[in-house]
Structure formats: C-alpha cells, structure tokens
Amino acid sequence: MGEPTELRCVNCGQLFPPWSLDYACPDCGPDKGSLEVLYNYRALGRRLTPKSFAETQQHSLWRYEELLPMGREHAVSLRSGGTPLYSCRTLAAELGLRGLWTKDDGLNPTGSCKDRSTAVAMAAARKLGRASCSCASTGNAAVSLAGFCASAGMPGFVFVPETISRPKIAQLRAFGVLVFAVGGTYEQTYELCSEASAKYDWFNRSAAVNPMNVEGEKTAAFELWEQLGGELPEYVVTPVGDGSFISGLCKGFRELVQVELAASTPAVFGVQAEGAAAVAHAFARHKQGQTILPATEPAQTIADSINVGRPRDVLRAVRSVAETDGDFVTVSDAEINEAAQEIARRVGVFAEPAAAASYAGLLRLLDRADIPAQARVAVMVTGSGLKDAGDYLDGLPGPIVVPPHLEALAEHLDL
Numbered sequence: 001m002g003e004p005t006e007l008r009c010v011n012c013g014q015l016f017p018p019w020s021l022d023y024a025c026p027d028c029g030p031d032k033g034s035l036e037v038l039y040n041y042r043a044l045g046r047r048l049t050p051k052s053f054a055e056t057q058q059h060s061l062w063r064y065e066e067l068l069p070m071g072r073e074h075a076v077s078l079r080s081g082g083t084p085l086y087s088c089r090t091l092a093a094e095l096g097l098r099g100l101w102t103k104d105d106g107l108n109p110t111g112s113c114k115d116r117s118t119a120v121a122m123a124a125a126r127k128l129g130r131a132s133c134s135c136a137s138t139g140n141a142a143v144s145l146a147g148f149c150a151s152a153g154m155p156g157f158v159f160v161p162e163t164i165s166r167p168k169i170a171q172l173r174a175f176g177v178l179v180f181a182v183g184g185t186y187e188q189t190y191e192l193c194s195e196a197s198a199k200y201d202w203f204n205r206s207a208a209v210n211p212m213n214v215e216g217e218k219t220a221a222f223e224l225w226e227q228l229g230g231e232l233p234e235y236v237v238t239p240v241g242d243g244s245f246i247s248g249l250c251k252g253f254r255e256l257v258q259v260e261l262a263a264s265t266p267a268v269f270g271v272q273a274e275g276a277a278a279v280a281h282a283f284a285r286h287k288q289g290q291t292i293l294p295a296t297e298p299a300q301t302i303a304d305s306i307n308v309g310r311p312r313d314v315l316r317a318v319r320s321v322a323e324t325d326g327d328f329v330t331v332s333d334a335e336i337n338e339a340a341q342e343i344a345r346r347v348g349v350f351a352e353p354a355a356a357a358s359y360a361g362l363l364r365l366l367d368r369a370d371i372p373a374q375a376r377v378a379v380m381v382t383g384s385g386l387k388d389a390g391d392y393l394d395g396l397p398g399p400i401v402v403p404p405h406l407e408a409l410a411e412h413l414d415l
Helices: 039-048 061-067 088-096 114-127 141-154 164-175 187-198 212-217 217-228 244-258 278-287 314-323 335-349 353-367 389-393 405-408
Strands: 006-009 034-038 085-087 099-104 131-135 155-159 177-183 234-241 265-274 327-331 376-381
Touching: 034 212, 039 061, 039 244, 061 114, 061 217, 085 114, 085 217, 088 099, 088 265, 088 335, 088 353, 099 217, 114 141, 114 212, 114 244, 131 141, 131 187, 141 155, 141 164, 155 164, 155 187, 164 177, 177 187, 212 217, 212 244, 217 244, 234 244, 234 353, 244 265, 244 314, 265 314, 265 353, 278 314, 278 327, 327 335, 327 353, 335 353, 353 376
Parallel strands: 099 376, 131 155, 155 177, 234 265, 234 376, 265 327
Antiparallel strands: 006 034, 085 099
16 A cells, blocks of 8 residues: 555645544644645655556556555455446547547446545545444435445444435435435535534544545546556546545546656546536636635535535635646536436436536537647546436436337337
8 A cells, every 4th residue: 555654734734644633634624624645656656657556456446555545455345446438439529529538437336436435434444443434415425435334334324415316315225324314405414414423433434524535536537547548638527516526536647647657637627517616616716816715605406416505625626626727617407407418328328417517517618618629538427327317307208108019119110
C-alpha cells in the first residue's frame, strides 16, 4: 500500500499524522476543514511503472493499493471498481469530437460510483477496529454502505430524506441495515446522522466528513488512465452533488502526474442541475475573487442523487476543479431527462437522471464552445437507471399491445 504520510486540511493547510483524526480539521470544523490524505509521491514515482497496476492481477479498485491508505487485507469481499469504459465513435463524430467515452460506474455492485468511496471507508473502519458504520445520503451512498455492511457482517445505520426513490428504499431494506427516512431536507438528514454518529460512536462514512471517501473515488481516474492505454482525455465531465466525487477524480488525475505516470491532468467539468447548483455558484464566486463559502441554497431537481442544497465538500471541489482549469455548468431537468434517454438509445447505458446530467452538461459545454471541436472527452455515468426507472416513463411511448397472432403484429411493422 501507499503508506499515507500526512493528513492535510483543505482550508488552512495544517498537517496531521496519518490516522490521527477520523474526520475534519479540529480548527476549521466539518464545514470547511475536510482532510486530504497525502503520500510520498516521489518514492511511489520511483517504483510505479505503467504496468504496475496490471501486475497486481486484481480486478477491483484494490489493484491501486499502492495509492490507497490501507492494504486489501482490510477490504470487504464485495467488489468495487473495474467498471467498463465504452467508446462512442458514432456519437463522437456527430458531435464533432475526436474521441468520446462513457465510464459506466452504474455497474458497481450496488449500482453507483459511491461503492468506490464505501469500499475504502469500510476498509478504514475495519483497520481501525470500528464496530459499526453510518451514513447520510440522498440515496446512493446510503445504499452503498448498506450493501458493504451486509458483506462485512457489520451493523449499519443509514439516514435518507423520506422523498428518495422507492427502488433505493427497496435496496436499503434488502440489505438489512437500520434505515431512518427523515422528514426533512438532505441537510437536516446529514446533521441528524452526524449527531447520532458522534453520540453512538458510529464510523461516519458521509460525504466530505470522511477523508477516505475521496481515496476511493479517485480510483475512477486511475481506471480511466489504464483503459485508455496509459493516456488521458483532454476533458472529463461528471455530475456533482456534494462535491466529493469530482474532488476524488481531480485528486486521482493529480496523483497520476505526481507519480509521473501522466504528463498533465484533464480539464474537469462539473455538471449540476439548475435547481440544485450551489457548487456551480460557489465556483463562479471563486472565479470572481469572492469567498467560496457559504454555499447553502434551496434545492429542487428530478435528479435526486445530486439534489443537494448544502454541499459538504464544496471548498475542495471548487479548488480541485480550478487546479485542472475546468469549470462548472448547469442544466435543466428537461435537458437531464432527454440526456438520460439519449444515452440509453445511443450508447446502451441506462443512467439514472443524476448520472445522465454529465451528458447534458457535455452538450451545453459544446454549444458554448467551452469544449472545442475535435477534443477527446470522457463522460462519467455515476449511477444506474434502475435506481429510479420511473422518471424514464415521462415522454416515452408505451409498448404496442397486440393479440398473440402474427397477422396482428404485421400491422405495426414497416417492412
């Protein structure tokens, strides 16, 4: 494993010994003081080669053990990572791109990219000897923790807004954790989980507060590099809710440069729904030289996985994207819905609305020339459409009802 050297506060820059803190910088607090795990990149660069990860013969995110904070002996048996990257040549040509790929993280075990962060957070809990885990979530992170707790045989306590989709509730109930559907906003749900976790000594896997989340999420960047033959696209587009996944992507790309496996990072673009765009608005303030925080706004979108009014990792997300020369873009719910249907029709990937926001964002970025013609772009699809299939029924034609006779079928075929 990579052996962490330090923890660094993303706000004040203060350094702490590895494993000395579970969560945030004690001086800056949880709203500003997210911690970043650091490694001896010079030493890693001397021993890592373009073939190092493949030589592990691991087919999960644990193939990147050299750049993770603990070894796979602490891992839960449930696989995470190793999701496919699809080349979309026809669609790329139509959009005027030299290359377009979709990374389908909906094929993680519980159906979203959150399994990456949970895999590492759960391994940390086991390394530290913690007896139980908790999580607040708009749905996917809670489902992920529930699945990994079931695999580990560890008690889990999850907190979700009572408005989350029924398929996600079904997953939570199936995995057997204790589920609290909170009659309030995601922000209130998050606060209740934090208070309960502190009172009952649960290891809190919630976004931003736990530095292990970003360590898992960065492995998507490593996979993208490997799947493109040791190269990176010029641009990467991803949905944004709390800000942790985009922070992890940026950290992964940055670490590839630090260990001399890549020459430069892609420009990373975050996509938010127009009705839940607190991180995008914070980034706009940052570009104008204003303060990033506070970043709390009303939130309302069909894309429940990014329906976040008070993003918890906003500071790290804004700074991480700025370091890549990236930006943020917002899209309407109508654009998200159409993008979800187009990805399904044109790529064969069934994405939940939040995950399809990245493709809607790509179209907007191309339209305003933020991504130029003939660029190479990767679009992150962060969750499966099976998480919330009901949204797809809006505006789609229903099945053709026919009697069980070939003659009746022929009436509907243009052959």
